[in-house]
Amino acid sequence: MSQSVFSAGALAAAMEVACRLGVGRVDPVVLHISQHVSIRLLPTGLVARVVRDDAQSLDRLRRELSVGQHLSARGAPSVGLAAGVPPGPHFSDGFAVTFWEFVSHVPADEDNAEHTARAAAALSRVHQALADFPFELPNFWAKIDQCRNLLQTPSALPALAPGDRQFLLSVYSSVRTALDQLPVRLVPILGDAHLGNVFITSDGALWNDFEDACRGPREWDIGFLPEPELAAFEPFNSDLLVELGYLRSLCVSVWCWALADIPEKREAAEYHLGYLRERASAGRIL
Numbered sequence: 001m002s003q004s005v006f007s008a009g010a011l012a013a014a015m016e017v018a019c020r021l022g023v024g025r026v027d028p029v030v031l032h033i034s035q036h037v038s039i040r041l042l043p044t045g046l047v048a049r050v051v052r053d054d055a056q057s058l059d060r061l062r063r064e065l066s067v068g069q070h071l072s073a074r075g076a077p078s079v080g081l082a083a084g085v086p087p088g089p090h091f092s093d094g095f096a097v098t099f100w101e102f103v104s105h106v107p108a109d110e111d112n113a114e115h116t117a118r119a120a121a122a123l124s125r126v127h128q129a130l131a132d133f134p135f136e137l138p139n140f141w142a143k144i145d146q147c148r149n150l151l152q153t154p155s156a157l158p159a160l161a162p163g164d165r166q167f168l169l170s171v172y173s174s175v176r177t178a179l180d181q182l183p184v185r186l187v188p189i190l191g192d193a194h195l196g197n198v199f200i201t202s203d204g205a206l207w208n209d210f211e212d213a214c215r216g217p218r219e220w221d222i223g224f225l226p227e228p229e230l231a232a233f234e235p236f237n238s239d240l241l242v243e244l245g246y247l248r249s250l251c252v253s254v255w256c257w258a259l260a261d262i263p264e265k266r267e268a269a270e271y272h273l274g275y276l277r278e279r280a281s282a283g284r285i286l
Helices: 005-020 055-073 113-130 141-152 162-179 219-223 229-232 237-258 264-280
Strands: 027-033 037-042 045-051 091-092 095-101 187-189 198-201 204-207 213-216
Touching: 005 027, 005 045, 005 091, 005 095, 005 264, 037 187, 045 055, 055 095, 055 113, 113 187, 113 198, 113 204, 113 219, 113 229, 141 162, 141 213, 141 237, 162 237, 162 264, 187 219, 213 219, 219 229, 219 237
Parallel strands: none
Antiparallel strands: 027 037, 037 045, 045 095, 091 095, 187 213, 198 204
C-alpha cells in the first residue's frame, strides 16, 4: 500500500469512526504521516491516530494506549488520551483508530537550548513514571533486529543502494560486537525518544508517541540530548551512550529508507547514512 493510499484510507477511517461515535461534523487536518497517520478533527480537541489493522500494528497500538494511560495516571508530562470519546481502539475498513487530546504547542527545536532543557527535564519525569509500569514490554533489541532483517532481505528497502546496504550491515555487526562487551541494564523506556516527539507548550514540554515503548537501557532514550542536559540522567555509561548513538543512526536510516517515497524521510535516511560513513572514515566504527 502506497503512502498516498494509506493516508487516504486512514482519513476515511477516522471520519467514519468519528461519525459513528457521534462526534458531529468535523474538518480533518492531517498532522503527520509515518507508520501511523495523525489527524486533527476540527473544531474538536481530538486527534485521531490511525494504523493498519494488522497484528504488528495492533500490538504497538495497544502498547501505546496502556503506556499513555499509565503516564497520565502518574501525572507525567505526556500527551493524554481523549476524554470526550472512548479512546479506542476502534476499527474501520482495515484500519484501527485511537483518539488523543489536541495540545496547542510549537515543535521542539534542537537548536533552542530552552527547548532541549525542557525536553530533558520532561523525559526524566517520564522515566520515573515508567519505572513501575505493570505490563510486559518488548526488549529494545526486537525492533533493532527488525532493521537487521530488512537489511538482510534483498527485496526490502528498494531505494537503498546495494553498497549502502552492505555498509549498514557491517555497522550493525561492529556495534553489536561492541555492545556485547558493555553492561546493559534494561528498564522501561520510551524507545523512540527524540525531539520530533516533543511538544513545547506554555506549561513545559510534553512527550508524545509511545508505540515503541520497550525495556532497554536509558542511554538508548537520552542519546539525542546535548551534553549539558545529560547530567540529569547520571549515572550513565558514556561508552554505551556512544555505541547506542551509532545504532540509533543506523536504525533511523533503515526506518526512513523503508519510507523513502516521503521526501523528508528520504532526506533523514541519507543524512544518517552519511553520518555513519563519516564516523567510519574517521575510524570510530568498523
